[in-house]
Amino acid sequence: MSIEISKTHALIADALDYRAARQDMIASNIANADTPYYKPRDIHFQEALITKRNALYSDNDAQLELAQTDPKHLTPKSASSATKATLYFRDGHMARNDGNSVDIDVETTEMSKNSIMFNALIMANKKDGAIFKSVIDASAKVN
Template sequence: MFAGISSSKSKQLVESALASRNLRQQLISSNIANIDTPFYKSRDIAFERALSERAAEIYGKKETKELELAMTDAAHLPKVKFPDSKLATIFLRDGHMARNDGNTVDLDVETTELSKNAIMITALDNAMKRDSANFKSVIEASSKI
């Protein structure tokens, strides 16, 4: 970036989405690597809510459905938001039958999730490239003036 110049508001959102997709890729790879580990439970990540809140924050469309806590005295404790929705949540994937060794990794599910995640990473990467190309063309056009 050039001295605080941002090519678009969506760039921050795409960067957040890519970071989340990277974490999902690592979790799925870990699940596949532990397919023969007894009592291993397959894991996944839920980041869609955090991403939608980040989008609302970036675009200034913060519509909260939370009731604000009135702090009428300095001695009041601040509210605790649990779980923090700005963070992605890692959870154990339910609904899969455990094998005799207690492992819940299903290779078909994991490879499908891996493929879906790879497609999303490619789409986000292409969005970043288009955004950069637009920014580059504006800079090149302004240098010719």
């Protein structure tokens, strides 16, 4: 049995895991910059985090149902359909003569953006923990 600190803590932990996996994938792309026929890979996890956030913070009583006024309308997707991060090959870059399409400028830019987001998540996690620490400190002073 584990104690849940906050819903935000679990969401930040998942986001940190995804950011770490993306950092490894970008590093792998840079390491394979000279490998013939290598296609750069990336990880897409925003939908998985949005789905988890909606599941954590959903208030089922206040949720509006989508009305289907015509039987030809598409049915809405369930919330559990996008719960995993998806791996894909990053496309759109010109392949060199050896078939490799890794662009070092793009990879280093993506690595920098990912690193900034990782550090922002670390700071958010510290801030989330500081809120509980301040409550514990304040309750100790009451006695």
